[in-house]
Amino acid sequence: MDILSILGVLLGFSAILGGNFLEGGHLASLLNIPALVIVLGGTLGATFLHFPPKIIFHSIKVLWLIVSPRKIILQIQIDKLVSWSALARKEGLLGLEAIVDKENDSFAKKGLQLLVDGNEPDVIRECLDVELNTLEHAEMQAAKVYEAMGGYSPTIGIIGAVVGLIHVMQNLANPELLGAGIATAFVATIYGVGLANLLFLPIANKLKFQVHVLVQAKEMMLEGITAIAEGENPRNIELKLSGYIR
Numbered sequence: 424m425d426i427l428s429i430l431g432v433l434l435g436f437s438a439i440l441g442g443n444f445l446e447g448g449h450l451a452s453l454l455n456i457p458a459l460v461i462v463l464g465g466t467l468g469a470t471f472l473h474f475p476p477k478i479i480f481h482s483i484k485v486l487w488l489i490v491s492p493r494k495i496i497l498q499i500q501i502d503k504l505v506s507w508s509a510l511a512r513k514e515g516l517l518g519l520e521a522i523v524d525k526e527n528d529s530f531a532k533k534g535l536q537l538l539v540d541g542n543e544p545d546v547i548r549e550c551l552d553v554e555l556n557t558l559e560h561a562e563m564q565a566a567k568v569y570e571a572m573g574g575y576s577p578t579i580g581i582i583g584a585v586v587g588l589i590h591v592m593q594n595l596a597n598p599e600l601l602g603a604g605i606a607t608a609f610v611a612t613i614y615g616v617g618l619a620n621l622l623f624l625p626i627a628n629k630l631k632f633q634v635h636v637l638v639q640a641k642e643m644m645l646e647g648i649t650a651i652a653e654g655e656n657p658r659n660i661e662l663k664l665s666g667y668i669r
Contacts, residue, residue: 428489428629435621439613458583458611462618465579470572474564481561482568488633489626495640501664504647507535508657516541516652530554530641534648544652551645559638566630573623580615584608643667 440453471479510518520539526532533554537547587608643664650660 425490425492431625432622436617439617439621453610453613455610455614458587458614461583461586461611462576462579462614465582466572466576466615466618469575469579470568473571474568478564478568482565485562485565485630485633486626489629492633493637495636497640497643497664497668500640500644501647501661501668503531504644504651504664505657505661508647508651508655508660511538511651512654512657528644530558531644531648534644538648538652542652544649547652548645548649551648555638555641555645558641559634562634562637563631566627566634568627569623569630570627573619573627576619576623577615580612583611583615587611639667 474482507519507522510522516538519535523532523535523539526535530551534547534551537550542550585608587605647660647664650663655663
C-alpha cells in the first residue's frame with residue numbers, strides 16, 4: 424500500500440483546514456453546499472463531455488492504483504527471460520511451447536507465441552511494439568481524465584464565484600441575504616483551486632508514474648523476447664536487461 428498517497432491527501436486538506444483555524448476561522452465557514460454543487464457538478468459535467476464512457480469507467484477502475492500500486496518486480500521478469508533463453512538454446516524455440524499456456528501475462532504470452540511460431544526478430548519487435556503502444560495509450564487516458572478535471576475545476580470555481588456575486592448584486596436591498604452570496608463566491612473559488620491542486624492533478628501525475636512503471640516492464644520483456652529470437656547468450660541477455668534495474 425502506498426501510505427504516502429493517503430498521507431498526502433490528509434496532509435494537504437489538513438493544512439488548509441488547520442490554517443483556517445489558526446486564522447480564527449471555523450470549519451462551517453468552508454462548508455458551502457451550493458459552491459460544492461457548482462464546482463463538482465460543473466467539473467464532472469465537462470469531463471463527461473470531454474471523454475467517452477469507456478475511458479471514464481476505466482479511469483474509475485484504475486483509481487485504486489493510487490493507494491495500491493501494481494507489484495512489478497523486474498528481477499523476477501529478468502530471471503524468467505533468462506530461463507526461457509536457456510531452454511530455447513537447449514531444446515530450440517519449440518521447447519517454449521509448453522510455457523506459453525502457463526504464462527499469465529498476455530503481453531509475454533503473445534511474445535512467446537511469436538517465438539514458437541518461428542517469426543523473425545524484426546517481426547516480433549514490430550508486433551510487440553504495436554501492443555505496447557496500444558497499452559500505453561489506453562492506460563494514459565485514465566490519467567488524462569483527472570488531468571482534465573484539474574484543468575476544469577478552477578475555471579468552474581471562478582464561474583461559481585461569479586454566480587455568487589450575481590446573487591449579491593441582486594440582493595443589495597436585502598443585507599441579510601448578502602452573506603450567502605459572498606460566501607458562495609469565495610468558497611467556490613477555494614473548492615475549484617483546492618480540488619485541482621490537492622486531488623485531481625496529483626492523482627493524474629501518480630497514474631502517469633504507474634503507466635511509466637508498467638510500460639518500462641513491458642519494454643524490458645520486449646527486449647528480452649527479441650534477444651531470445653536473435654539467439655543471444657542467456658548471460659548476455661541478463662546483463663543487458665539488468666540495466667532496467669536502478
